Amino acid sequence: MTTGSIVILTGAGISKESGLETFRDEGGLWSRVRIEDVATPEAYARDPERVLEFYNMRRASMTGGNIRPNAAHEALARLEREWPGDVLVVTQNIDDLHEKAGSENLLHMHGEMMKVRCDHCQEAVVWEGTLGLEDSCAACGTTGRMRPHVVWFGEMPFYMEEIYAALDRCDLFISIGTSGNVYPAAGFVQHVRMSGHRHTVELNMEPSEGATLFAEAEYGPATELVPAFVDRVLQQGF
Numbered sequence: 001m002t003t004g005s006i007v008i009l010t011g012a013g014i015s016k017e018s019g020l021e022t023f024r025d026e027g028g029l030w031s032r033v034r035i036e037d038v039a040t041p042e043a044y045a046r047d048p049e050r051v052l053e054f055y056n057m058r059r060a061s062m063t064g065g066n067i068r069p070n071a072a073h074e075a076l077a078r079l080e081r082e083w084p085g086d087v088l089v090v091t092q093n094i095d096d097l098h099e100k101a102g103s104e105n106l107l108h109m110h111g112e113m114m115k116v117r118c119d120h121c122q123e124a125v126v127w128e129g130t131l132g133l134e135d136s137c138a139a140c141g142t143t144g145r146m147r148p149h150v151v152w153f154g155e156m157p158f159y160m161e162e163i164y165a166a167l168d169r170c171d172l173f174i175s176i177g178t179s180g181n182v183y184p185a186a187g188f189v190q191h192v193r194m195s196g197h198r199h200t201v202e203l204n205m206e207p208s209e210g211a212t213l214f215a216e217a218e219y220g221p222a223t224e225l226v227p228a229f230v231d232r233v234l235q236q237g238f
Contacts, residue, residue: 003237004171005086008076009188013177013205014222015095018070020061040153048133048147055148056130059113062095063128069101072176072226077102079230088166090159092178092185094150109157109185111150119145157184167192172238174201174229177222180208189213199238203229 012020037043038054061067080087080103089098089106094113098106116127118137125138136143151157167173173192180186190213192198202214203225211217218225 007170011178072222073101075227075230107159115149117149180210
């Protein structure tokens, strides 16, 4: 049985069945809200109250009690617990469903919706309530500089050095629920392929824009595909 390391990239598609909106699908969030108005540093500088309101609503949707990890999140947590080698989940999602399912070796490359960060000292803290311009940073005391701890368009994703190091040494790369058109994540599969003879798998509702780059692909609901794939890997390896 193979005992090599596994890197899993997850996108909005894995959380869709938990009741969270995707961004780029037809009818998704960016079809109703302009990116330029709520998800750029310029938007925050121009109208911080509107940006904070947008993320306050999204944060409230996560704490309302109806959003829970689904079978796909739980399967990845099981893979981390039971696989004899390293398992790293790299997620583009800013929700906390992987953590709630039990994943521990996890990198949020686009930040975390349930945290806020001081734009003055960069201290990030867990924040489940409403964020306003009157709120102060507990670390440095600055008022009016708190922002969502998310990566906006035009900003550099987090943990890129750690992610590429993991991709360089992984033996299996799995992409789950991603559109394949958001870089740098969309280029991960090509990076892995160029690094040697590694196995690559796409699990998605439909082929992503980079689907032809994967050695293996399965299409359907994440709650069906991911548990079945994890079962296979734990029983047979890859």
